[in-house]
Amino acid sequence: MTSAAWLQLGLFLAVLIALAWPLGAYMTRIIQGEHPVAVLWLKPVERALYKLAGVREEQEMGWKGYAFALILFNVIGVFAVYALQRLQGALPFNPQAMGAVSPDSAFNTAVSFVTNTNWQGYGGETTMSYLTQMLGLTVQNFLSAATGIAVVVALIRGFARHTAASIGNFWVDVTRVTLYVLLPLSLVFALAFTQQGVIQNLLPYQTAHNIEANHFQQPKTDSKGAPVLGKDGKPVMVDASTQDQVLPMGPVASQEAIKMLGTNGGGFFNANSAHPYENPTPLTNFLQELAIFLIPAALCFVFGRMVGDRRQGWAVLAAMTLLFATAVVSVTAAEQNGIPQLAALGADQQVSALQSGGNMEGKESRFGIIDTSLFIAVTTSASCGAVNAMHDSLTPLGGLVPTFLMQLGEVVFGGVGSGLYGMLIFAILAVFIAGLMVGRTPEYLGKKIETQEMKMTAITILVTPTLVLVLTAIAVSTEAGRAGIANPGAHGFSEILYAFTSAANNNGSAFAGLSANTMFYNIATAVGMFFGRFLMIVPILAIAGSLAAKKRLAVNSGTLPTHGPLFVVLLIGTVLLVGALNYVPAVALGPIVEHLQMVMAH
């Protein structure tokens, strides 16, 4: 880490906390049903929505009702996104005349966006109409984020309430979060992005007549458009030349804003946030990183406020921040060191005032090593999955960091809502382990942690590793799974491991060399995404329901304090221990072997 890298990390955390603190206060008021003056004008819209939907604001739900409403709402979303993709050819806002998406890809994308994963098997600019991007994908960017926040709010109510039978009203929570939190923030970020150069229009793609002609080779095609194969079975290449460049257009900024704020991560374009029209300057890059962490950090403060002890929120935030900072330092160091083989060939990887040096394969000039590395740690700590670099081309250790961050269960800030509810589950596990050590019934925030809570905790902690490891094992042992591999050897295994880690933990980033738009990967990753999302949410709502029904016990001399440094260390230790126990063997076969190969070969 150079001093410039430390400065950027420090600045990032300072600005983040400065923004997240007031947002946390604001969100607490919104969630509790207050209407701050600034958004009072939206209140009639909220009222009208409830009236239309037959929702009675004050009528709360038990955890089963809450879970049922949530699942139903999300399943409707899957059908809507699927239908839009299949029918887009006949619908408006389609200047490029994009045809129907294939059934398996459309299904995969529908599940992907509804589960807040935003894994993408397709390239946006070659596949999706503007209507699909807006009314399908942008909508789910909002609603999946609102769903995640609703779940964590329900869980927090479980801790905060005293012998209560209900945990809130799902419809009210989703509506308020969408209207008063996500929409206004998105509009502000979208306009800031546009000012910096992110496009926002409904124009057809533009053609530019470039300065010089571009000479290249392309596969020869027959009269039907199929490639002609030579004697060796490879396509015959013919010389071609063009001076025209097609520039993609579209309503990008509006989607970009909620893509980040909702930790969604699905790019408008194939290159995602590496594309200059999605992320044109170092400043937009910084704003995107902030947008990813903003709500997850603010929710820690919401948690502290709602349970009536702000130190509890700070403790969770401290654990997240320490894990995150360690990841930033690791990935920056690995990428800055670069690749010894390239240095031996005569490429200059040294950092200087004139260049960032390091491993620049799959990275953009405007970001260099430091800004790229920070983004990598942010997007995989949070379950965002937007990328401003191609993770497949990271150094072995540089690729290990994002893989392991996801494998920790996306609890280091994590997804909006899902990061905090995941971390609170680890907090329950941590007090349970501490309780075992001293032989007392564990308590967290005055609630006794008993059999029901621990059963559900065990399910939520085991469900993603099971999905990741079983699906990876299936993929590497079947022809259909191995067919997708782009890079040979240990790196090929890393590609598959990364894919299922990303899917089941609802991150959505990829080692994108993997050819994942196939029947096998479209279905296998969809399974990982769906169960990785909802097999977490349902048990967590069950915990919320069971906690809400309990009394809140007063603190006594035997209570383990959960707001101090001791607890922060205990929490970090629990997260790391569970992650390491689940994944060290798998990680050893991929990135670690590759790192040793790289160093030894040199």
Add this chain to the structure above:
Amino acid sequence: MSQFAPYKESIMKSIFRPALTLFVALSLITGLAYPLLTTGLAQALFPQQANGSLIEQNGKVIGSSLIGQAFSGNHYFWGRPSATSPQSYNAGNSGGSNLGPTNKAQLDAVKGNLDTIRKAHPTQTGPVPVDLVTASASGLDPEISAAAAYYQVDRIAQARQLPAEKVRQLVAQHVIAKTFGVFGQARVNVLRLNLDLDKLSKA
């Protein structure tokens, strides 16, 4: 007991109507009203950026300042290798090489790029700036590091029969410093630099 009443109505009846109604209503708000409002505001406030930061010459669009284009002539600065297909800098199909660091194909690609660069720059004897021989993430990187621009000065000065010092000064004018001294790296926009280079030759 608490003031919160459990949800007693028939779940099926009371859940399908809100689910469908709210889904449709929130879809219209977030999926049409919001992006269209953003489009309207963006077009009113920042039309140049919102429409792609296009650059026109003699009334024709020649490119975008944000999207790199292929330069191969000896009298122009070259951008970074681009892994888009079928041609480089294909803005209709963005993406990187996705080659792994230990993949032989990656080492061969870099070796090939190094050979090309070295042959074209006989006056340069030191190592080649890494961004000149590695493919960008988007395949559309509009910029190169300042080091990569200075590296090419001699070649261009010779091809255009300009004093190297003059070309170097032009590069210096085009160097974009780190934002607020913190973000990004020192870099040069290749298209803008080449357009000014043409002006310099004419002058």
